[in-house]
Amino acid sequence: MTLEFSTYDPGATVRAGALLGPLLAAGDVIVLxxxxxxxxxxxxxxxxxxxxxxxPVTSPTFNLLAVHPGVLPLYHFDLYRLEREADLEDIGxxxxxxxxxxSFIEWGDRFPASLPPDRLLVVVHRxxxxxxxxxxxxxxxxxxxxxxxxxxxxxADGAQL
Ligand code: ADP
Ligand code: MG
Numbered sequence: 001m002t003l004e005f006s007t008y009d010p011g012a013t014v015r016a017g018a019l020l021g022p023l024l025a026a027g028d029v030i031v032l033x034x035x036x037x038x039x040x041x042x043x044x045x046x047x048x049x050x051x052x053x054x055x056p057v058t059s060p061t062f063n064l065l066a067v068h069p070g071v072l073p074l075y076h077f078d079l080y081r082l083e084r085e086a087d088l089e090d091i092g093x094x095x096x097x098x099x100x101x102x103s104f105i106e107w108g109d110r111f112p113a114s115l116p117p118d119r120l121l122v123v124v125h126r127x128x129x130x131x132x133x134x135x136x137x138x139x140x141x142x143x144x145x146x147x148x149x150x151x152x153x154x155x156a157d158g159a160q161l
Pocket of ligand 1: 007008009010011012013034035036037038039040041042043059106129130131132
């Protein structure tokens with residue numbers, strides 16, 4: 001079964017993220033793959049909104065990790081510029097993933113060996129100027145549950161599919 005949905009403008013991607021937010025629990029790991037400008041950060045903006053984060057969310061390309069306090073802490077990584085996998089240790093990657101919040105990792109697919117076995121991979125495909133296809137690839141019991149629940153609420157939202 002293909003787990004996917006599409007959005008047709010940036011606002012719909014933010015909404016899709018906002019629908020995921022309430023489903024998240026501490027320790028959840030979402031890996032965001034897709035080219036620059038695909039819409040990974042737009043999705044995280046929506047998640048942040050749902051979690052009550054009131055500071056702006058941008059790609060932490062230079063800091064590698066942004067911590068946003070919310071109903072559930074939101075840990076937002078961007079590993080685009082990380083050169084060595086060994087440096088993940090220094091930025092507290094492993095402790096953060098196991099911590100008290102949900103982690104979103106832009107470009108996390110660059111370091112598959114460092115990811116926990118059960119994570120939800122979201123591949124963002126640019127299918128048109130304002131059209132994006134979100135492919136969900138779970139890899140364990142928790143991420144399968146999350147993917148299913150998220151798709152259900154996105155479908156119910158109607159505008160997304
Ligand atoms: P990434 O984090 O993947 O590099 P961003 O989320 O920062 O990408 O940027 C996505 C860009 O694409 C934004 O400029 C946004 O306005 C634009 N865009 C156009 N259509 C969409 C869409 N359907 N979903 C998300 N972003 C879109
Ligand atoms: Mg980004």
